[in-house]
Amino acid sequence: MADTAALLRSRSFVELGARQRARALLDAGSFRELLDPFERVESPWLARQGIVPQADDGVVVAKGSLDGEPTVIAAIEGSFQGGSLGEVGGAKIAGALELAIEDNRQGIPTRAVLLLETGGVRLQEANLGLAAIAEIQAAIVELRQFQPVIGVVAGPVGCFGGMSIAAGLCSYLLATREARLGLNGPQVIEQEAGIEEYDSRDRPFIWSLTGGEQRFASGLVDAYVADDVETIAAEVRRFSRLGRPDLERSRRYAWYLERLARFDASRQANAESVRRVYQGDPT
Amino acid sequence: METLSFEFPAGPPARGRAMAGCVGSGDLEVLLEPGRAGTLAIRVITSVNGSAQRWQNLFERMFREQTPPALSIDIHDFGATPGVVRLRLEQALEEVAHG
Numbered sequence: 001m002a003d004t005a006a007l008l009r010s011r012s013f014v015e016l017g018a019r020q021r022a023r024a025l026l027d028a029g030s031f032r033e034l035l036d037p038f039e040r041v042e043s044p045w046l047a048r049q050g051i052v053p054q055a056d057d058g059v060v061v062a063k064g065s066l067d068g069e070p071t072v073i074a075a076i077e078g079s080f081q082g083g084s085l086g087e088v089g090g091a092k093i094a095g096a097l098e099l100a101i102e103d104n105r106q107g108i109p110t111r112a113v114l115l116l117e118t119g120g121v122r123l124q125e126a127n128l129g130l131a132a133i134a135e136i137q138a139a140i141v142e143l144r145q146f147q148p149v150i151g152v153v154a155g156p157v158g159c160f161g162g163m164s165i166a167a168g169l170c171s172y173l174l175a176t177r178e179a180r181l182g183l184n185g186p187q188v189i190e191q192e193a194g195i196e197e198y199d200s201r202d203r204p205f206i207w208s209l210t211g212g213e214q215r216f217a218s219g220l221v222d223a224y225v226a227d228d229v230e231t232i233a234a235e236v237r238r239f240s241r242l243g244r245p246d247l248e249r250s251r252r253y254a255w256y257l258e259r260l261a262r263f264d265a266s267r268q269a270n271a272e273s274v275r276r277v278y279q280g281d282p283t
Numbered sequence: 284m285e286t287l288s289f290e291f292p293a294g295p296p297a298r299g300r301a302m303a304g305c306v307g308s309g310d311l312e313v314l315l316e317p318g319r320a321g322t323l324a325i326r327v328i329t330s331v332n333g334s335a336q337r338w339q340n341l342f343e344r345m346f347r348e349q350t351p352p353a354l355s356i357d358i359h360d361f362g363a364t365p366g367v368v369r370l371r372l373e374q375a376l377e378e379v380a381h382g
Contacts, residue, residue: 017305037302037314050284052330052359054306055314079307 011229014154014178018060018075021115021154024229025236026064026073033062035092043086045125054080059089061096066240070110072100078117078157085118085163086125090132097139097149104146111147111240112140114170117154119185120161133162140169144248148172150239152232153179153212153221160185168220169250172239174232175212175221182210197268208271217271218278220249285332289342293323297352301378304363304371311360311368315375318355329360341365345372352379 016024023031035041037055046053058080062073074093076083085093093114103110121129140149151170153159155178159167164183167173175181184192186200199205208214216224225235256278263277296317304312318324323346327338345351360368 037312038300038316047284047328052284052306052328052361054312054359055302055357058306077305077307079305079310081306 010226012227013229013232014156014176014227016229017079018058018077018115018117022060022062022064022073022075025066025113025115025233026062026071027066027068030064031062032064033060034096035061041088041092043088043122043125045086045128046081049124051081051124057086057088057092058083059085059092061092066111066113067237069240070103070108071113071240072096072110073113073115075115076117081122083118083157084120084122084124085129085133085136086122087128087132089122090129090136094132094135094139097136097143101139101143101146104143109147112143112149113236113240114140114149114151114166115154116151116159116163116167117157118159118161118163119157120163130162133166137162137166137169140166144169144171144244146244148239148242148244150174150236152236153181154227154232155179155212158182158185158210169248171245171248172222172242173220173249174223174225174235174239175215176225176227176232177212178227179212179215180207180210181212181215181221186210209269209274214271214274217275220278285327285329285334287327287329287335287338289325289327289339291323291325291342291346292350293318293321293353294350295353296320297354297379299379301375303374303378306359306361309362309364309367311358311363311371313371313375314357315379316355316357318353320353323351323354323356325356325358327358327360329358330362331360337365338368341368345369351376354379 042053043057058077060075100110100112148171151167151173153175158180186206189198190200215221223235225232259277300316302314304310306312
């Protein structure tokens with residue numbers, strides 16, 4: 001039976017919008033938004049294509065603190081255009097990370113938290129979104145040499161496309177049960193591989209391969225967290241205190257490549273066989 | 284997509300600014316800022332074409348009941364129903380009044 005008292009006590013993180021999420025994770029009262037919606041730095045491309053823009057382009061960037069330590073946080077709004085990253089939203093994240101790098105060069109130990117709720121590049125802005133994502137990735141790699149970059153994939157959108165690579169570059173990655181993490185989204189895979197191999201409407205199957213629990217069991221995510229504001233805030237602080245990891249996951253690529261090379265792709269993959277690739281005996 | 288403009292009589296300028304909502308399916312974003320004394324200016328960008336009369340009626344109904352403060356309101360609408368529009372506006376007006 002469900003623990004009703006616990007359910008009533010918990011506050012869902014997944015249900016919060018990007019600005020509320022950022023505010024909820026930073027130390028109380030420390031949230032200070034950069035380029036807030038009233039600055040109206042919005043996409044110059046969407047309206048020309050007949051799409052209503054959002055005043056903050058779906059990205060909230062804020063300075064604040066975690067346990068008193070300087071922190072920059074970027075939260076993507078999954079409800080606006082599927083959390084897609086265009087020129088402006090992408091540049092806001094990249095710029096915030098670059099300022100954090102600059103801080104560290106000046107001796108200010110600014111760390112970063114990325115709340116990733118995104119289908120990846122915004123197709124309406126094509127190359128400009130791709131370029132911004134490349135800048136974000138480069139900035140993560142540079143910043144993580146100073147201070148941890150902590151990624152959180154909470155759901156319900158998940159994290160896909162180029163931003164899944166950005167997630168993979170983070171010092172630490174947290175995911176909930178609701179989260180999905182993958183390079184291509186389910187519909188794209190279905191279109192390419194065929195519905196026999198990958199049925200995008202089969203939700204249990206999709207989550208069994210790309211869901212937060214599976215990614216954690218495969219060692220591709222560092223913490224599997226409940227959808228609860230306090231829990232996620234505590235976990236983000238725990239990783240922030242850990243400082244930089246000895247070796248980031250993405251720098252262990254040779255180990256991953258070797259495991260993947262031994263995987264027999266002629267058989268249909270399932271949750272179990274994928275976990276074995278990353279954790280156990282891959283043959 | 285359509286851009287619409289509306290003006291209504293208003294009181295003295297509001298003191299603060301406020302925002303509510305998000306440009307998500309069936310929702311909208313409203314941004315309220317202090318405006319020119321005596322005027323409530325609203326600019327609506329909406330994904331639903333041909334809906335000017337509906338917006339006019341909704342605003343008239345809302346601001347007939349009590350004179351709003353002078354504001355400049357920006358609305359980015361993604362197919363919100365009149366009920367949701369009113370909810371978001373009231374949410375932000377409340378914040379401007381007491382924030």
